[in-house]
Every structure is written in C-alpha cells, then in structure tokens.
Amino acid sequence: MKMKNALSVVVIVVFTGLGLASKVNKIRPGAFEYDTPNENDLERGNYLVKNDGSKVFGDKIKWRSGIFVKDRIGIDDQVFKITEIRGYKNQNTYYGRLDNEYIKRIIHGKINVYVVFSTGTYTTTDGNGHMRTYNYERATHYAQRGEDGEMTVFAGQHDIKKLVADCPIAVQMASLRDRKMRRSIRKDRHYMNSIFETYNNDCKPVE
C-alpha cells in the first residue's frame, strides 16, 4: 500500500515534468512576415551594439560560437567577446543576442520580436518497407521588452495576448479564433506583425 502511494506520487511528479518539458509551439513558420523592413533607426551602415548601448561602426561583421571555439564577434578588425555585444545591425537587419548566438529581429519597438529557424528531418517506412525522408522547419519566436530586456519564448495566441495585455486593440487582434486568425494571416501576410506594431505605436492602429 505504502509502495503504491509512493509510486502514485512519483507518477504525478514525472508526468508534471513531462508536461513542462513538452511545450507545443502553436505558431507555425510563416505566421509572421519575416522580411519586412522594421529597423527605424536612421543610422546607415553596419554596427555592433555593446551592452551599454554604445555602437561600434564598421563594414564586415563576423561571429562564431561553439564548444571548440571562443565565442567572439568582430566588425572589421575589432573583435569582442559575444557576452560584451548585445546585438548588431547588418544590412538593415538587427540581430539580438540569445545566449551565445544572435537571432533576427523582425519587429522593433517597446516589444521587440525575434525569430530563430531550425530544421530537421524525419523518416517514415510504409507497408512495403520503403523509407521516405521529410524535412521540416520550425520557427521559435521570442519577445523582448525594451532594448536589453530578457528574451522570452512565446508560443501561441495566449502568450501574445499576455504580452500586449495593456493595449485592448492589440489584444482584440490577437484574440481571433483559429479559423479567423488563419484567414486574416492569409489575407494580410503582415497581420501578426501588426499586432505588435499596434502595441508599439502607443496602441494606435498602424497605417
């Protein structure tokens, strides 16, 4: 009896852990418009942004990180530790630091939105033993309040509504039912972006 009670507790703990480990990303790749110009600064050229907000201007930006290499980012011949540089702008696109990597910013403002794509493959075997390999792409979206706030994953409408909670228009835009939301995105490729852009525009619709 005691053993069964103990096992039941273990099951609850383990399954809660499993539930926490498996978070479905309900935002599919392509839900946002990713290639729209969003950087509204007037500074031309490429630059790195240090943690204190100062900029180092230059031309060619290179960075690398990994287990066997030092995490470094450089612009022309100036090299910095990745931990010292919070982001960089390269050809009108800004990339923000997430751990030891840089990911693309797609919306800039009070709430910044970033995206990182990953790909994978899976293989199926049919009844005749024929194997087929499929590729898939996954997009993970991050939100950041302010220029140096923490990046947090958002994975669905509920998360978006929480992010824009103090802007009723944006909340309303994010509250469409699944089918209506899909239709809105099909009609306007910029629809998801405009939720955050409305929020960033002091909660006024963006023309």
Place this chain on the structure above:
Amino acid sequence: MQSAKRFDILLNILLPLLAGSLLYSLPALLHRTILLKNHLADGLWAYAFLSSILIIWQRVVNRFWITAAFSTAVVFEWLQYLHVFPGTGDVYDVITYFLFFITALSLNKFFRTSLKPIS
C-alpha cells in the same frame, strides 16, 4: 502476470507517450489540423498519466489518486495560465485532459478483465 502488466504498461503508457512526443517533435505532421496540433498530444499525455495511476493500483479505481490526477491537470493548466509554468493554459486543454482521463477510466474495466492472468 508480469507479461500482462508489461503489455499493459507498453500499450497504455509508453505507446501514448511515444505517439504524443512524436506529435510534439514532428511539426510537419502538425500542420494538418488544429485539433491534432493543439490537443491530441496533450490528450495522449493525460491518457498515459491516468493509465499509470490505474496500473499502479492494479486497475482498481482509487478515488483519492484519480481525483489527484484530475486536480493535477487543472492546477498544471492554471499555473500555465498564470505564467508560473511555461505554456499557454486554456480551458480547452483542461477539457482535452478530462476527455482522455475519462477514456482511460472507461477502458479500465476492459483492461482489468482482458489482461487478467488465466488461473
């Protein structure tokens, strides 16, 4: 006896968990329907969860632990809603859990009798 229990664990815990984790990890499959994408994986998790409790108690319904499982699902979703746990807590997820819990409970009698060792 042991092999019947092993089969029960395989069929009602490991298989749903495996199927659920495939749904999580193969997003290309998930584009088919919203139902699949959002709820089936959660439901399989719930089914395996309640089956585990039932199997521990030799498929005799233990009201305390069954209630605890239902409560865990509600609290889990509530904490997601409050953003204490990561995720998107909503009432449809709770309904999904309950439907799959009820499915596990409904099949309990069947598995109790059909997986009983022949004496």
